[in-house]
Amino acid sequence: MRPYCxxxxxxxxxxxxxxxxxxxxxxxxxxxxxLPKDANSLGTIFGGAILSHVDLAATVEARRTAQxxxxxxxxxxxxxxxxxxxxxxxSFFAETIRVGRSSITxxxxxxxxxxxxxxxxxxxxxxxxxxxxxVDEHGAKRAIREA
Ligand SMILES: CC(C)(COP(=O)(O)OP(=O)(O)OC[C@H]1O[C@@H](n2cnc3c(N)ncnc32)[C@H](O)[C@@H]1OP(=O)(O)O)[C@@H](O)C(=O)NCCC(=O)NCCS
Numbered sequence: 001m002r003p004y005c006x007x008x009x010x011x012x013x014x015x016x017x018x019x020x021x022x023x024x025x026x027x028x029x030x031x032x033x034x035l036p037k038d039a040n041s042l043g044t045i046f047g048g049a050i051l052s053h054v055d056l057a058a059t060v061e062a063r064r065t066a067q068x069x070x071x072x073x074x075x076x077x078x079x080x081x082x083x084x085x086x087x088x089x090x091s092f093f094a095e096t097i098r099v100g101r102s103s104i105t106x107x108x109x110x111x112x113x114x115x116x117x118x119x120x121x122x123x124x125x126x127x128x129x130x131x132x133x134x135v136d137e138h139g140a141k142r143a144i145r146e147a
Pocket of ligand 1: 071072073074076099100101102103104131133135139140141
């Protein structure tokens with residue numbers, strides 16, 4: 001039988017956790033603690049609350065590439081792999097994977113730090129690819145790099 005790590009409401013597989021103490025070489029675009037207002041009746045966080053932060057993290061990353069206004073055109077390949085619990089410290093890591101004419105595609109990986117069998121563990125909970133489009137002051141798409 002596989003070992004389980006008991007969390008607030010339900011259980012998760014221990015092999016989905018890895019030690020928080022491992023060397024942290026990445027800097028999250030944003031980091032938050034999600035509150036009961038973001039939870040559903042099961043006590044886990046709404047996917048939509050996670051996605052709103054995915055959106056913000058992708059925008060922070062896009063603004064590193066170009067200091068322009070961006071709107072979200074698409075969210076692709078969204079996967080909710082594990083639940084997020086109230087009180088988890090949730091990090092949103094963002095990486096630019098494509099810069100097009102008007103769009104930037106950012107991959108966002110979401111990881112939750114939570115207490116698990118007496119120590120803090122990190123769990124990869126969500127992944128997504130966000131397509132942001134640069135827009136002018138009228139909301140029309142514009143080139144990221146002028147010719
Ligand atoms: C963003 C907006 C101005 C883009 O205008 P548009 O005429 O639809 O633009 P396009 O279809 O040409 O797409 C623009 C870019 O996005 C890319 N794109 C569009 N849909 C995509 C998708 N599903 N996946 C990946 N890339 C996509 C296109 O390839 C293009 O990239 P490039 O210019 O770098 O080659 C317009 O769609 C809009 O205003 N959308 C609403 C945005 C918004 O309000 N978002 C908040 C959520 S409600």
